[in-house]
Amino acid sequence: MKVLLAILCLVTCAQALDYKRDVMPIFKAKCYDCHSEEGDKIKGGLRLDDEEHFLKRFSKNEVVVPGDWDASYLFVTLVRPQHEKGAMPPKNKGERLTEEEIMTVAQWIHEGAKIDGKRGKKGPDKWDPKKLLKFKDGRIVTEQFGPAPVVVEPAWQKWTNAKGIEIIARFHGLSKGKVSFELKSGKRVAYPLEQLSKESQSKVKNLTAPSMMEMEGE
Secondary structure, three states, X not given: OHHXXXXXXXXHHHHOOEHHXXXXXXXXXXXXXXXXXXXXXXXXXXXXXXXXXXXXXXXXXXXXXXXXXXXXHHHHHHHOOOOOOOOOOOOOOOOOOOHHHHHHHHHHHHOOOEEOOEOOOOOOXXXXXXXXXXXXXXXXXXXXXXXXXXXXXXXXXEEEEOOXXXXXXXXXXXXXXXXXXXXXXXXXXXXXXXXXXXXXXXXXXXXXXXXXXXXXXX
16 A cells, blocks of 8 residues: 555655756746846846745745745736736736646646645645636626636725824735735745734735635535
């Protein structure tokens, strides 16, 4: 039995998308002008041509969250409308990824974002991008909430912290007591839930209540 499980594991691992083999060629064709040593300047200090460097950047601002493409800032920038700040590539700065290329990036992240021989935890099967992501008029939509597609684009909302300071941000989820916010600058931050005002904490809990119950039921 142990031998059989080992063989199955080897087969599964071999099938997983790999950054260097499957994803790096996409970025080389579309992103290297700004994110590699080939370009004049490495924008944001992010290199996509260096696996070791890229892996170290995963946790910074949740650039890549292995197993969770929707929480990965890299994926968000690729599907953001090109006229918006933070969209990649920026308007008039390069060719956008095709639907197939976007799906490859999402699937790579979902499978654990294997890179430089390392691989994180795979996301739940119900969050497999092949089941959820659809394209309509060149934009990403999801059908997870019913037959009518809903655009994956959280609204800008006003939040306040415990000191009463306002925060304008898009809400992208709650994980381990930290709220994932996208600021107007395009930056993603993990804000401690306890440091928000009671009103904002309540709003976060209302937004995450269904998904939290789903997670508990797994």
